[in-house]
Amino acid sequence: MAQNEHPGDELEMPDASRRHFLKQSSALAALALAPTAAVKAVDTGWDQKIAAAFEQLPLQVTINGTVQNVSIEPRVTLLDLLREQLHLTGTKKGCDHGQCGACTVHVDGQRVNACLTLAMTTEGSNVTTIEGLATNDHGATARLHPMQEAFIKHDGFQCGYCTPGQIMSAVACIREGHADSPEEVREYMSGNICRCGAYANIVEAIMEVKQGGKKV
Amino acid sequence: MTKETKNPSIDRVDGRMKVTGGANYFADFELPSMAYCVLVGSEIARGTISSLDTKKAQGAPGVLGVFTHQNMPPIPGWDAPIGGQADGPPPKPKTEETYRILSSPKILFDGQPIAIVVADTYERATYAASLVKATYAKQASRTDLSKHVAEGIAPGGSGDYSRGKADAHQTAPITLEANYTIPIEVHNPMELHGILAHWTGPDKLMIYAKTQGVNATQNAMAQAFKLDPKNIHVHTEFMGGGFGMGLRTWPQETAVVAIARKIGRPLKLVMNRSQMFTLVGHRPYTVQTIRMGADQTGKLVSINHAATAETARYEDFTEATVNMTKFMYACPNVSTRYRIVRLDRSVPIWMRGPGEATGAFALESAMDEMAHKLNLDPIEFRLRNYTETDPEHNRPYSSKNLREAYEKGADAIGWNNRKPQPGSLREGNWLIGYGMSTGVFNAFRWEASARALLKADGSLTVQSAVTDIGPGTGTALTMIAHNVLGVPVEKIKVEYGDTSLPKAPSQGGSAIVSAVGSAVFDACTAIKQALIELAVKDGSSLAGRQADELTLANGILSVEKEPGKKLTVSELMQVNKLTVIDRTKESKAGPDHQKYSMYSFSVHFVQVRVNPLTGVVRVAKAVSVADSGRIISPKTAASQMIGGVAGGIGMALTEEAVIDHRFGRFVNNNFADYHVAVHADVPAIETIMIDKPDPIINPMGAKGMGEIALIGFAGAVANAVFNATGQRVRDLPITPDKVMQKLV
Numbered sequence: 034m035a036q037n038e039h040p041g042d043e044l045e046m047p048d049a050s051r052r053h054f055l056k057q058s059s060a061l062a063a064l065a066l067a068p069t070a071a072v073k074a075v076d077t078g079w080d081q082k083i084a085a086a087f088e089q090l091p092l093q094v095t096i097n098g099t100v101q102n103v104s105i106e107p108r109v110t111l112l113d114l115l116r117e118q119l120h121l122t123g124t125k126k127g128c129d130h131g132q133c134g135a136c137t138v139h140v141d142g143q144r145v146n147a148c149l150t151l152a153m154t155t156e157g158s159n160v161t162t163i164e165g166l167a168t169n170d171h172g173a174t175a176r177l178h179p180m181q182e183a184f185i186k187h188d189g190f191q192c193g194y195c196t197p198g199q200i201m202s203a204v205a206c207i208r209e210g211h212a213d214s215p216e217e218v219r220e221y222m223s224g225n226i227c228r229c230g231a232y233a234n235i236v237e238a239i240m241e242v243k244q245g246g247k248k249v
Numbered sequence: 250m251t252k253e254t255k256n257p258s259i260d261r262v263d264g265r266m267k268v269t270g271g272a273n274y275f276a277d278f279e280l281p282s283m284a285y286c287v288l289v290g291s292e293i294a295r296g297t298i299s300s301l302d303t304k305k306a307q308g309a310p311g312v313l314g315v316f317t318h319q320n321m322p323p324i325p326g327w328d329a330p331i332g333g334q335a336d337g338p339p340p341k342p343k344t345e346e347t348y349r350i351l352s353s354p355k356i357l358f359d360g361q362p363i364a365i366v367v368a369d370t371y372e373r374a375t376y377a378a379s380l381v382k383a384t385y386a387k388q389a390s391r392t393d394l395s396k397h398v399a400e401g402i403a404p405g406g407s408g409d410y411s412r413g414k415a416d417a418h419q420t421a422p423i424t425l426e427a428n429y430t431i432p433i434e435v436h437n438p439m440e441l442h443g444i445l446a447h448w449t450g451p452d453k454l455m456i457y458a459k460t461q462g463v464n465a466t467q468n469a470m471a472q473a474f475k476l477d478p479k480n481i482h483v484h485t486e487f488m489g490g491g492f493g494m495g496l497r498t499w500p501q502e503t504a505v506v507a508i509a510r511k512i513g514r515p516l517k518l519v520m521n522r523s524q525m526f527t528l529v530g531h532r533p534y535t536v537q538t539i540r541m542g543a544d545q546t547g548k549l550v551s552i553n554h555a556a557t558a559e560t561a562r563y564e565d566f567t568e569a570t571v572n573m574t575k576f577m578y579a580c581p582n583v584s585t586r587y588r589i590v591r592l593d594r595s596v597p598i599w600m601r602g603p604g605e606a607t608g609a610f611a612l613e614s615a616m617d618e619m620a621h622k623l624n625l626d627p628i629e630f631r632l633r634n635y636t637e638t639d640p641e642h643n644r645p646y647s648s649k650n651l652r653e654a655y656e657k658g659a660d661a662i663g664w665n666n667r668k669p670q671p672g673s674l675r676e677g678n679w680l681i682g683y684g685m686s687t688g689v690f691n692a693f694r695w696e697a698s699a700r701a702l703l704k705a706d707g708s709l710t711v712q713s714a715v716t717d718i719g720p721g722t723g724t725a726l727t728m729i730a731h732n733v734l735g736v737p738v739e740k741i742k743v744e745y746g747d748t749s750l751p752k753a754p755s756q757g758g759s760a761i762v763s764a765v766g767s768a769v770f771d772a773c774t775a776i777k778q779a780l781i782e783l784a785v786k787d788g789s790s791l792a793g794r795q796a797d798e799l800t801l802a803n804g805i806l807s808v809e810k811e812p813g814k815k816l817t818v819s820e821l822m823q824v825n826k827l828t829v830i831d832r833t834k835e836s837k838a839g840p841d842h843q844k845y846s847m848y849s850f851s852v853h854f855v856q857v858r859v860n861p862l863t864g865v866v867r868v869a870k871a872v873s874v875a876d877s878g879r880i881i882s883p884k885t886a887a888s889q890m891i892g893g894v895a896g897g898i899g900m901a902l903t904e905e906a907v908i909d910h911r912f913g914r915f916v917n918n919n920f921a922d923y924h925v926a927v928h929a930d931v932p933a934i935e936t937i938m939i940d941k942p943d944p945i946i947n948p949m950g951a952k953g954m955g956e957i958a959l960i961g962f963a964g965a966v967a968n969a970v971f972n973a974t975g976q977r978v979r980d981l982p983i984t985p986d987k988v989m990q991k992l993v
């Protein structure tokens with residue numbers, strides 16, 4: 034740790050240092066402001082606003098097979114990117130702290146909590162969300178993924194809020210080889226909370242898909 | 250026709266929307282130029298804000314406004330009481346304080362909003378909220394009910410109850426006295442609370458809400474903003490769980506609506522998980538004492554049940570904690586007492602099974618303790634005190650099949666493997682125990698309305714404003730319509746969760762199938778009558794037949810006595826130049842209802858495994874039996890029951906919101922530290938439905954089951970832990986430390 038004692042230094046710019054930086058920065062010069070105007074901008078908080086504009090970074094990520102080129106602040110999580118900017122609201126927010134699994138998506142095939150994933154870290158990755166899980170997803174009449182079918186058949190939900198996360202997690206659970214028994218499924222699905230308590234049905238659904246042997 | 254035959258299982262009608270991510274919850278709606286807001290909470294539980302610095306937040310990028318008690322836009326209805334409980338009576342009279350969000354520097358509970366920050370993105374609002382700084386003049390706060398039980402006051406309305414002799418307990422041959430404690434539990438639906446408010450005109454409001462009743466939210470907002478309810482449109486088609494927390498309009502919702510008007514943009518609030526612990530209610534910390542007397546024959550002589558619960562200083566919240574004791578068993582001498590203590594806490598709200606679940610834990614634990622004293626099997630003890638009529642109101646039950654429920658549940662769990670001697674059953678390193686408990690809840694039938702539209706193509710649309718927070722209301726209503734009109738399930742569409750549809754009560758109190766279902770039943774029956782009238786009138790191919798000779802199924806009218814004689818509904822409608830038959834019905838309980846006591850019953854059985862070295866308790870098997878009349882939708886009903894078991898496991902073993910009373914602040918207000926049951930905690934569960942129609946309550950014979958699924962479950966676990974170990978844990982949750990403390 035010694036070589037990296039202040040890991041946040043470059044990333045986190047407290048107001049004072051941001052001010053200092055902007056006062057001298059070429060960014061303001063590029064805006065052709067006279068020095069006095071620049072100082073005034075700082076005092077009226079315009080520097081914050083200009084800085085904010087510069088804080089957008091480009092990101093390229095493939096989501097459900099579509100390449101997305103977006104410009105985002107580095108603090109945006111994958112979850113908020115999906116929900117608030119790309120309108121993929123199937124992925125849910127239950128805690129924003131990696132404690133509930135409602136936001137589970139696949140990043141390069143691995144299940145992750147989208148709320149704990151800064152969107153910038155997915156540069157170049159393939160992200161799959163509940164909307165992209167079924168292979169032929171052409172709207173309401175499209176074929177469902179076997180796990181989606183099984184959730185309907187076994188009524189693996191009530192309110193449905195945890196369901197996208199449960200399903201994404203369930204698919205990964207089988208792919209990882211962690212669905213050999215109900216006990217194992219319960220263990221490896223415990224990161225996905227269902228407050229409605231559909232657990233018993235969810236486990237049945239997963240076991241059926243696993244035993245059905247279909248590719249998931 | 251539903252009454253006589255059992256219903257088939259159908260898939261949840263909105264299942265496809267839920268598994269594809271297509272179901273839109275309030276926060277999923279996207280509106281042009283929508284802004285985001287974030288709440289800043291107080292850091293003290295009692296006192297006054299002395300200074301509030303919002304300058305930095307105001308200047309932060311993207312910020313559109315910072316609203317505090319100094320600049321909060323007015324809420325016109327604040328002159329009148331606001332935030333009344335959904336469908337209930339208006340807020341009760343005089344409390345010590347009044348809570349109007351962002352209206353004064355006074356702090357009444359920890360986490361009380363002191364500012365609302367609005368910005369153009371969620372990230373910017375969140376960052377700016379972190380820049381708001383407050384200083385306080387702090388006062389000593391009181392948040393620990395256990396230290397203030399003696400200060401309980403009798404709330405208005407619900408008086409003490411007694412029948413028989415007040416001192417019967419003193420002369421009973423065998424007596425028991427025990428205290429039971431329920432900690433603060435938090436609903437914690439998976440969906441975070443919030444609101445999306447959009448003023449579509451100066452006096453027109455569109456709200457996407459997280460509410461258990463769109464009409465209730467509509468009325469609350471109409472009152473707050475002095476608007477005609479017609480100008481307020483509330484939409485909640487999908488709600489990510491409520492469990493009671495959505496049974497009122499919370500102050501922060503009203504504040505967001507006011508701010509949205511001020512800034513002139515649609516405004517979205519999604520609270521964070523820790524705010525879910527303070528701003529949307531909880532199950533109140535409750536201490537109970539039960540004194541019970543019995544004779545040697547196993548007959549109850551007396552029960553005395555006293556409960557004291559916490560509430561806020563600004564509102565008296567009450568619930569029916571002691572009610573079960575009044576009518577559950579044949580006992581001549583019964584008295585109950587209910588008190589509340591006003592603390593520096595935010596107000597509670599009904600949480601699934603509400604007070605009845607709290608009370609059932611105490612009563613059904615005590616029943617188990619007494620059975621043990623009497624050397625009786627706990628089921629046998631209950632049967633010896635079984636009552637066929639309601640001893641509280643001296644009237645019959647509309648239906649009660651509890652004996653059958655005890656029997657079926659006992660069979661399914663393998664009750665005969667239970668050893669009466671605690672601690673005497675082992676499997677490897679584990680101690681095994683069996684426990685059971687009864688649950689009961691009022692079967693209500695409230696007023697509701699519904700509309701049904703039958704089209705000439707044979708499809709049927711059913712409409713009601715009711716929400717479906719998860720129990721499968723849409724599915725049940727589909728089944729009811731199908732049963733009346735014979736329209737195939739796939740051709741029925743249910744539209745709900747929107748104030749543009751016929752009025753319905755809030756989803757709560759296990760009353761929706763009974764209330765809204767009856768309205769759907771009536772609307773569909775009216776359509777059926779209209780069809781039959783058309784079919785038998787002059788000129789029709791079935792002219793001259795008696796109305797009751799006709800049957801209607803799959804869109805075809807036929808005459809039983811004349812095989813082959815058929816008339817399709819679409820032909821009939823075409824001939825009569827009808828494209829749609831449209832009926833709206835209001836429905837409510839009839840006068841007969843006064844003659845009966847109407848309850849749903851449940852029995853929960855569990856087998857637990859207790860590790861004697863660690864004190865860990867695992868629920869290894871659970872069987873829940875519901876006696877709730879005719880089951881309308883067996884599949885979703887079973888899910889409701891298993892959901893109650895999962896909730897009950899959490900209540901019994903893990904759930905407890907802990908306050909650091911020095912600060913009046915929660916220390917575990919997140920999912921990592923407040924433990925709801927997860928997959929690993931919940932075994933396979935067997936649900937058994939008695940499925941016998943109630944002849945009185947409604948035309949379907951269906952009673953509610955949302956509450957009974959949970960009520961009693963925690964008691965069954967406590968009783969099983971006793972059977973496994975000989976140790977009685979009377980304060981929930983039954984954590985390893987408590988079990989160990991008693992084992993060593």
Ligand code: FES
Pocket residue numbers: 125126127128129130131132133134135136137146147148149
């Ligand atoms: S929202 Fe990501 S784990 Fe809860």
Ligand code: FES
Pocket residue numbers: 189190191192193194195196226227228229230231439489490719
């Ligand atoms: S279905 Fe409601 S939380 Fe899982």
